Amino acid sequence: MQEYFIIIIGAVLINNIVLAQFLGICPFLGVSKKLSAAIGMGAAVTFVLVLAGLFTWLVQTFVLNPFNIGYLQTIAFILIIGALVQFVEMVIKKYSPGLYKALGIYLPLITTNCAVLGVAILNIQKDFDLGKTIVHSVSHALGFTLALILMAGIRERLESEDIPKCMQGVPIALVVASLMSTAFLGFSGLI
């Protein structure tokens, strides 16, 4: 139990995937302008991240490792993620247009999101079993969502502030990210 707890706190607060590990920065900057979009993106990433964690773990354990072809990890994983994302997109589009409107538009952005591949690789690097892989993926996804939502809240407020022209948009978002990650340093050593 404690182990899981440590994984969760560690991934969400201390080694936050965005603020401390620098994974998934592109969508973090791109989809944090509106809170609603951030929530949608967070949900989509969580969904894909968990599925990807599961499938990559299975492939690693039952294909790459037995055949001793670990060096194909990158290719295999990216293929899995790419296929997964497209598959999910198509299924949602077909069966739940509502959900597609809410989530689907973010799905294509996820393929080229470091976070998914990064977490999949981290799962393997850390030698997790299936249970921990899932928990680890979920926690990282939650960490991503948390950072994204906080950022979106801030950026919605910034929209009406008097930010110097040259800093508007991505530059100020990066400065906010910097100060957010400074604040998150406060969580160091919690576990």
Add this chain to the structure above:
Amino acid sequence: MLDITKLCIFLLVVSTVAAFGVGYVNSMTAPVIHKQAEQAKVNSFREVYPQGDEVKDETAKYLKKDSSPLLKEVNMAYKGGAPAGVIYTVEPKGFSGPITILAGFDIASRKLTAIKVLNQTETPGLGAKAKDPLFQDQYKGKGTETDLEVSKTPPTKDNQIQAITASTITSKAVTSGINAAREHFAGNFK
């Protein structure tokens, strides 16, 4: 349907070629990497316990359920076929994550031969200084009878280690790992 088959075949071909290329590079690099890894391991072992001529993994034999959770591996260094030293792999929790450390003990002299910080994610400039020889070398030749202590001021006692400036947490973590190994050593290799 024909369409799909065609696309599949194309993907198949591309993947195959890619796998071929990667496989080729791998066959070229694998031995180098393997050798490096081996060499690195041997080197690290040698660094913490220079005398041995063969090292065997005997974790299963020595690590029991009730052993300290910080201990991860136990390797025995043999010299001329007889156990001469023990090399522990310990993993205490540092400031921002686990720190992996090797610690070598000499059975004959019952002393700590050396330690080596293998992996850590501590803050550069602070806790990361645990890798500095200046810090690690303090452990050389310490006795195994009593626990080591961390002191912020220059050590006055033999069992004291001076903390890295402003990184007491890291220093204590390293020391706690070493202490776990020390205790195990003291209890198992009388």
Add this chain to the structure above:
Amino acid sequence: MSLLNEFTKGIIKENPLFRLVLGTCPALAITTSVDNGLGMGAAFTAVLLGSNIVISAMRKIIPDSIRIPVYIVIIAAFVTMIDLLMHAFSPDLYKALGIFIPLIVVNCIIIGRAEAFANRNSVVPSIFDALGMGVGFTLALVLMCTFREVLGAGTFLGVRLFPETKAAIMMILPPGGFVTFGCILGFLNKLQAKNA
């Protein structure tokens, strides 16, 4: 002239990092020392060069509907090769860059280039495009690295410039990465506004 153009555009006008704001993760994660920046830049350029060449050569035969998976496979193959080579021949760098080498696969720039350039141009311009983008990316990384290493560690390429106790360590921590990047972007915007 146009080849030169393909080359130079990636350096300033369409600089992948500063203008297109793509590939931000490695730019933030590994720019703690100039060594890392050069290494990452080289790896990136090599992958981009490889994939651009292959894709532009194959552009006429790749079926349109599966072009993205094909790009991914090709790029991933190159990344893996670089990864293995680096592991074998430059283990220190390999360790420093860590997970960000395999992550070159998902670096938006590479796919972006494949889609936007290599897929539409022949091999030679694609080579120049790749080199331009690669050099642009590398220069951008090195610029970030310089700020962060000098301010955060007090060294440049490992050479000590001032005592460690005077270096603002935060610059080599995550917040330093974000703030450096943000300020550089802001500064470039300002420059551009002035020129326009």
Add this chain to the structure above:
Amino acid sequence: MSSQENLLVVSSSPHLHSRDDITVAMRDVLIALAPALLVAVYFFRLPAVIVIVSCVAGAYLAELACLRIMKKERIPGEYSAVVTGLLLAFCLPPTLPAWMAALGSIFAVVIAKHLFGGLGCNIFNPALIGRAFLLASFPVAMTTWVTPIDGLTTASPLGMLKEATGRQLPSIADLFLGNVSGSLGETSALALLIGGLYLLYRGHIDWRIPGSYLGTVFVLTSIIAAVKGLGPDYPLFHMFAGGLFLGAFFMATDWVTSPITKTGRIIFGVGAGILVVLIRLKGAYPEGVCYSILLMNVVTPLIDRYTKARVFGGVKSHA
């Protein structure tokens, strides 16, 4: 056209305004900080003066420079940058080198305030960002404490508590008066309380934030003391040690970076209180006030969004 000068003014109602404006508020904050300033200078002597002067000068000059660069008009008599500088100085160790202090306040004013558009636009408390920046950058200098008056190196009260070195902890009375080591303006709970009450009296701050913040810390530490049998001094120690009063009255209450709704302010205070206790007891740092407020700054926009009051005679409005 013909004499168009003495036309009447047409403007929108109301045509009456209270005497308060930003300049008055900032002046009052400075007045409220005066007691703590005197205590700091009394206990920490010249080094404190040097740190304070460097911070204030750094912040003020940085403010002027930013206004100049961004071509903004300065409001005459507007001293928010001085407030920032002074508050930053108050949470620094007295022995900090002057250049570091100045650098911190420049970082605070430039990065945390003016990049966001200046007064009123920032998300994070500039003074605290300055401190967090210095702590992350120069941890050695930032964790070197001295005893009051004679200036010998020692640990901070919370540091002693955390490391449980067995050293004699300072008495509650000393903590209350400020006769302990620590950041130069945070040591005297009494002086800060006087300033805080003045701000409350002048209506610049709302009781909800300091009330819920201090209350939460007190309740949580009391519970911990009760569970662990640590005695009644334990919660008081947590209340008076470290920068809790400074944070509660002067920094959590910063208008710009705290919620505007009443419910939001209570959530802000409670959240910060929980974080302080969490960081002090479980985290890597002995002190948690700075980070607790910064972390609550991060969620402030969301708090504001989800705690809107129910309009008079209506149902709750949704964001």
Add this chain to the structure above:
Amino acid sequence: MRKASFKGGIHPHGYKELTSGKAAVPAHVPDRVYIPLSQHIGAPCSALVLAGDKVKKGQKIGEGKGFVTAPIHASVSGTVAGIELKEHPGGSFVPCVVIENDGKDEWAETVKPNKAPAGLDSQELRKIIFEAGIVGMGGATFPSHVKYSPVEGKKAEVVILNGIECEPYLTSDHRLMVEKPERIVAGLRYIMRSVCCGRGIIAVEDNKMDAVSLLEKAVAGEGGITVQVLKEKYPQGSEKQLIYACTGKQVPVGGLPLDVGVIVNNVGTAVAVAEAVEYGIPLIERYVTLSGSGISEPANYLVRIGTLFKDLIDQSGGYAGEIEKIIAGGLMMGKTVFSDEVPVVKGSSGIVIIRDEAKRKFKEVNCVRCAKCVDACPIFLEPTTLVKLAKLRAWDEAEQLNVTSCIECGSCVYGCPAHIPLVQYIRRVKQAVLAAKAKDKK
């Protein structure tokens, strides 16, 4: 006992001592009056007279179409000089009937006392009130007969007379309460009768205790009527806040006082009702306070509708120095006019003149999120958020945040340290929201 009040609000300085002790004197009746054809909410009147017509005091000279309107009466006897476009204190140009005063003050034949006012039923009362052109004299000038008309399924349980007068400088209602307490109570009776309800409250703030004691004397023995003293606070006089303070009920968003069984009227309205019901006198004069730093002798006047501000100012010894603003109404809600050639209308409770003090004006700066506006708003809105939305032109979002509920009391602006004219932004949003609604309807 803790005096009842509402939540939020502010405590501005009252400046009432300038005029509160000064009895209202009948103002000079000017040679020319300008009677605007629109002095109420609802359909404007069209003139019933032409240039050259002779009119008498109290004669109906304007009439509107529909139910929500109120007729206009001549306030002097004389000759109609014409119909002219003139500035109206409300901020627009409005056609006015200009009457040359013949100085005779002859009453029209239509003005005659009711023989048995006590016997009138509710419908008859409303007819009289309508014919007398009575509108709300608290400022909103809503036609009173409409307010008193029964609404399906709603029942008035209490009539509250608004004697709060929370606006700084203004003392006209105060004077009225001191000088004519019996008329107020009489008017309240007729209003209660016309809405068929048995309970009446006269609400007064605790800064007018002299009026309270006189009113208490007047209501003694009158069943069902009480005087309620409320704590001094702005905007206590606002209908919704007043109802909350007196009854603890909140008028629902977009609803009317009647939804919580209340009808609110100004004390002046009650006096006008009493005059009309008993003597048949239409609404042709009212109490007006003339005060402020820019007037030589602040005073209270009983003024004929249509008298120009200028005439009153001349009577008060003219301006005191260079003036900056002339405000029709109080400091908090009143509107500035650009000249003193503006007629007094039915809703003019006061004229405040502000001297040009050439002191440093604080310019509007960025909001510093002090939330003073949020804390002050008696409607519990977030004025600062609404302003930010206004600047982003996000009208829809502002509408969702209930911008249309703002009563424009100005409490938020009063304490804003950034000197943001929040109300003006909010008005702009309301305007845009209404425009969008109108467009949607089309």
Add this chain to the structure above:
Amino acid sequence: MLAAVISLGVMGAAFGVILGIASKKFAVQIDPKVQEILSALPGANCGSCGFPGCEGFAEGVVGGETKPSACSPGGQSLYEKIAAILGTEVSDYEERKVAQRLCQGGIGQSRMLYRYEGIEDCHAAFAAFKGPKACNYGCIRLGSCVKVCPFGAIESGADGLPVVDYYKCTGCNKCVEECPQNIFRLVGITHLANVRCVNTDKGKDAKNACSVACIKCKLCEKNCPEDAVHVVPYGTGTVAVIDYEKCTNCGICATKCPTKAIDIIPPISEEVILKSEEHASAGCQRCEVCQ
């Protein structure tokens, strides 16, 4: 090696199959024409077409509910593109229209009624006696139009009046809707002569309020060789109006107008007009203002 080749090959093929089948099975029909038109549109989502955003418009065009020319920012080249996509003729050519400000009462030209203090918003000032100028018809000069223009085509000039940049203006109508005084008209870009006054008061009153007002003297009417200008009833009074169908941009009226209420824009060459058409049809600059 072999394992590598086989397993990756299999994986690649497997994904190919899965995706292939999936794409058939889960295919959702969208009209490719809509997609194509959408990508050709300026993407400003300005709403001038009357649809909620560009996508709605694209669907509308394909569905025949509206004409391509309803998208005013698009310009002629867009109409041609859409026609090409739909395979129809461009039948309804319309000249690109730009916003013209019909008031010249700048600072110093108009008499003022009062000093306005308050927010920079024309509607707000309009609420008080139709703005601080004595002229009740003219520009209030607080720049609401400047703020509303999604293309940044309007700037406040030195005399306080808004100045339209005809290159940037796309004729989206936003400023026309915004202005409380209805000062803006959309006018074809080749129509250079404009009566820049909408004051319908009698000549004397108009002159009294503003030195550049149309004073109804009819000199333009009398002198126009094409009979294109007339003082016609308008609102509550009269004002001079140019019939653009007849006007040849000769500029005589402008020289005759005693108050210079008529002006002729400094000759815009064909080239400039063409360039500005091009500029407009370049369409969406991805400036994100519309978001």
